[in-house]
Amino acid sequence: MPFSDDDLEAFYREIEQRTDERRSGRPVRPEPSKSQDINGRQPESSSFTDAELENFYRAIEARTAATPARKRRRAGVSKAAPPRSCPTPDKVAxxxxVLARESIVxxxxxxxxGPTLRCYRCVCGAWHITSKLRP
Incomplete structure (x- = not known):
C-alpha cells in the first residue's frame, strides 16, 4: 500500500484544519500528542499543498482504475450444465x-x-473402460 496510515491520518487532519478555518465552532477530533504518535514514532510535518492533495487523489484514482473489476455471480447459480445421466450406468465410473488407466493395467x-481396453470420458462426466474401437 503506497500510503501509510500515518499519511492518511495527516491528510484527514489537514482537511479538518482547512475546513475549520472556514467554519469555526465545528467540533474537531482531539490532536494526538505532538511528541509521539500512536506507534511511538515522531510525527512528520503534515502540511499539504493543493498540488500535493491533487496528486494524492490522482494516485488513488489511478490505482482504483487499474484494479480489474470483479464479476459478480449470483449465489447458488452455476454456469456449468447439470451432469447428464449416464447411458451405461452398469459400467464402473x-x-x-488416470484412475481408469490404472484399472486397465x-x-x-x-x-x-484379452481384448484391447481403453478409457473414455462419458457424457455423465465420469470415465469408463471399454473394449470397443474408437468411433
Missing part, C-alpha cells in the same frame, strides 16, 4: 482418466491378454 495384470 472413474473420477479421472490392473485388469491386464490379473487376466492376461
Amino acid at each position: 472413474f473420477a479421472s482418466d 490392473a485388469v491386464r495384470r490379473h487376466t492376461g491378454s
